[in-house]
Amino acid sequence: MESELVLKKIEEVRRKRLKEMWEVFKSNKSAYYSLYVVIAIASLILIGFIYTPYDPYDFDLSRVRQPPSINHPLGTDELGRDILSRLMVGGRYTIGISVISVLLGTLLGSILGLISGYFGGRLDAIIQRFVDVTLAFPTTLLAIALMVSLGPGMLSLIAAISISTFPVYARLVRGAVLQLINEDYITAVKLLGRSSWYIMFRHVLPNILSVIVVQSTYYLGFSILLASSLGFLGLGIPPPTPEWGAMISGGRVYLFSSPHIVVFPGLFIMVTALAFNLIGDGLRDALDPRSRMFIRRF
Amino acid sequence: MIYMSLVRYLIRRGYQSIPTFIGALLFMFILVRVLPGDPARLIAGPEALEEDVQRIREQLGLDKPLYAQFVDYVMTLLRGDLGTSIKFRTPVINEILHRLPYTIALALVAEAIAVAIALPLGIMSALRPNSKLTYVTSVISLIGASAPIFWIALMFIYVFSVSLKILPSSGADSPRHIILPATTLSLLLMGNLTRITRSSVIEALNSNHVLTAMAKGLRDRVILIRHILKNAMIPIVTIMGLQVGSLLGGAIITETVYAWPGIGSLLIDSIFFRDYTLIQGIILFIVLTFIVINIVVDVIYALIDPRIRDVLWRVS
Numbered sequence: 001m002e003s004e005l006v007l008k009k010i011e012e013v014r015r016k017r018l019k020e021m022w023e024v025f026k027s028n029k030s031a032y033y034s035l036y037v038v039i040a041i042a043s044l045i046l047i048g049f050i051y052t053p054y055d056p057y058d059f060d061l062s063r064v065r066q067p068p069s070i071n072h073p074l075g076t077d078e079l080g081r082d083i084l085s086r087l088m089v090g091g092r093y094t095i096g097i098s099v100i101s102v103l104l105g106t107l108l109g110s111i112l113g114l115i116s117g118y119f120g121g122r123l124d125a126i127i128q129r130f131v132d133v134t135l136a137f138p139t140t141l142l143a144i145a146l147m148v149s150l151g152p153g154m155l156s157l158i159a160a161i162s163i164s165t166f167p168v169y170a171r172l173v174r175g176a177v178l179q180l181i182n183e184d185y186i187t188a189v190k191l192l193g194r195s196s197w198y199i200m201f202r203h204v205l206p207n208i209l210s211v212i213v214v215q216s217t218y219y220l221g222f223s224i225l226l227a228s229s230l231g232f233l234g235l236g237i238p239p240p241t242p243e244w245g246a247m248i249s250g251g252r253v254y255l256f257s258s259p260h261i262v263v264f265p266g267l268f269i270m271v272t273a274l275a276f277n278l279i280g281d282g283l284r285d286a287l288d289p290r291s292r293m294f295i296r297r298f
Numbered sequence: 299m300i301y302m303s304l305v306r307y308l309i310r311r312g313y314q315s316i317p318t319f320i321g322a323l324l325f326m327f328i329l330v331r332v333l334p335g336d337p338a339r340l341i342a343g344p345e346a347l348e349e350d351v352q353r354i355r356e357q358l359g360l361d362k363p364l365y366a367q368f369v370d371y372v373m374t375l376l377r378g379d380l381g382t383s384i385k386f387r388t389p390v391i392n393e394i395l396h397r398l399p400y401t402i403a404l405a406l407v408a409e410a411i412a413v414a415i416a417l418p419l420g421i422m423s424a425l426r427p428n429s430k431l432t433y434v435t436s437v438i439s440l441i442g443a444s445a446p447i448f449w450i451a452l453m454f455i456y457v458f459s460v461s462l463k464i465l466p467s468s469g470a471d472s473p474r475h476i477i478l479p480a481t482t483l484s485l486l487l488m489g490n491l492t493r494i495t496r497s498s499v500i501e502a503l504n505s506n507h508v509l510t511a512m513a514k515g516l517r518d519r520v521i522l523i524r525h526i527l528k529n530a531m532i533p534i535v536t537i538m539g540l541q542v543g544s545l546l547g548g549a550i551i552t553e554t555v556y557a558w559p560g561i562g563s564l565l566i567d568s569i570f571f572r573d574y575t576l577i578q579g580i581i582l583f584i585v586l587t588f589i590v591i592n593i594v595v596d597v598i599y600a601l602i603d604p605r606i607r608d609v610l611w612r613v614s
Contacts, residue, residue: 129317129318129321130321132317132318132321133318133321133322133324133325134325136318136319136321136322136585136588136589137322137581137585137588138542138543138544138546138547138584138588139543139547140546140547140548140550140551141546141547141550141581141584141585144550144565144569144581145326145329145581146329148329148569148577149329149330221443221444225444225446225447228446229446229447229448229551232446232448232551233448233551233554233566234570235569245446245448248446248448248449248452252452255452255455255456255460256460259456259460262449262452262453262456263453265449266445266446266449266452266453269445269446269449270441270444270445270446270449273443273444273445273446274440274444277440277443277444278440
């Protein structure tokens with residue numbers, strides 16, 4: 001009976017905390033509106049699965065490089081394909097790849113960081129040497145090297161982006177765990193005889209979750225830039241797939257006469273990345289009052 | 299005395315980075331082994347006879363076991379030999395050294411532009427919060443963090459080369475050619491640099507020693523230079539060091555868009571030509587440079603912060 005009351009109280013406190021966080025987040029106007037931007041872009045991409053104004057792959061040489069008009073709101077590209085339709089379909093690649101890569105990178109990096117920080121010793125040394133090696137590569141260069149090695153394609157892109165971003169999580173989470181590990185309540189659970197894995201996932205992880213969530217949001221923005229850069233360099237998904245970076249690469253030759261082919265995909269990339277960065281700022285203020293400094297690597 | 303400990307510290311840092319570099323070599327070696335296609339066949343060309351390919355394979359030692367190949371590979375590297383470019387048929391190191399000055403120039407000019415704009419902007423927006431300047435600062439740092447750099451490059455070309463016709467869009471024939479690529483690359487650094495400058499100046503402003511200096515009635519200029527900027531420099535230099543990776547990565551993309559003849563565009567060209575020895579050589583070269591620069595940054599960091607200097611050098 002009493003333990004039930006305690007649980008109820010805990011639940012109440014938790015709900016109040018969440019509500020407070022939401023209030024702080026909402027008070028950050030640019031973060032709050034960015035949420036709507038992300039929802040809008042996500043809906044556009046989701047609609048792209050069932051309906052696009054034109055066939056994104058169907059080229060028609062009679063309507064090549066038309067500027068924006070009523071029929072083609074964002075114009076047509078170098079092969080006469082409707083740019084809006086291509087952006088709607090391409091988003092699932094650019095954004096989808098980024099989301100999956102960030103999830104994988106976060107998962108891998110956080111687990112390694114947890115193990116590294118919690119167990120310490122030789123395991124920590126081995127993991128950290130491995131992280132050292134990956135950090136010895138500038139991120140873009142590492143991603144390029146991996147793409148050259150794995151060959152173009154969606155799976156390679158996901159592998160390349162998550163491998164080039166996970167070491168940062170491993171470092172970040174390890175640091176956060178080390179700060180936490182000597183807290184009294186962790187010692188208390190240890191004395192209760194709980195297993196290491198139980199303590200790690202039940203008591204350590206929830207306390208560093210905010211750090212991970214904030215970093216992941218920033219990395220979503222970063223991954224979109226990285227994925228589209230690789231696409232632009234011709235190392236991403238091969239044409240005719242309308243990945244946003246590859247679309248810019250395709251229209252590059254016609255910059256002189258038809259800048260709209262390059263402008264719109266770039267705007268989509270920028271607005272999406274910007275929205276994630278602003279949401280990241282808002283989340284940081286809401287979840288992590290101490291506001292750690294996050295360093296963005298490229 | 300101080301030089302002795304500096305040298306000792308340098309040696310220790312160099313020694314510490316050896317395992318990292320060997321790890322990076324091993325990683326590169328594994329990447330090359332995973333590569334689709336047979337390097338011997340690539341060198342021989344598509345019409346080569348099977349026995350020629352086999353001969354090249356033996357020449358390159360590709361028939362030996364993997365660990366022996368790795369030892370061979372490290373030994374040749376230790377002699378400063380990065381192999382021969384498949385396309386140019388010249389030593390890879392020559393190609394790299396030929397292009398290197400362009401990348402160095404681009405990186406230095408970009409860094410200079412970033413510092414020249416970010417520092418004054420960051421300082422002024424810290425001294426005058428809630429002004430229009432703070433707004434400008436946050437817009438610049440947001441664009442720097444959110445706009446794809448290759449797209450910015452193309453937009454610059456459209457505005458300054460195609461429409462206004464005031465700056466050249468590609469190549470490196472005159473000093474004016476560096477303006478657009480360097481400005482593009484500097485945008486990548488400017489955002490974070492401005493933000494860190496602003497926050498570290500604000501932090502220094504609120505510290506007790508600045509309050510003391512104000513109470514003593516020192517002139518504003520003296521307080522700003524001697525008490526605020528000197529303290530704010532430490533986080534600023536730290537972030538500049540951390541940005542070297544961005545600078546190198548961004549240079550690859552910037553050079554490619556502007557056809558700037560540095561090692562970044564050479565890397566992308568060699569990927570296009572499937573010149574695997576050249577690709578491998580350039581990547582190794584950049585990684586080694588990155589490791590060395592990080593050591594240098596650590597030393598500079600220690601030099602400007604007496605607290606760190608004392609701790610680091612005493613234990614060395």
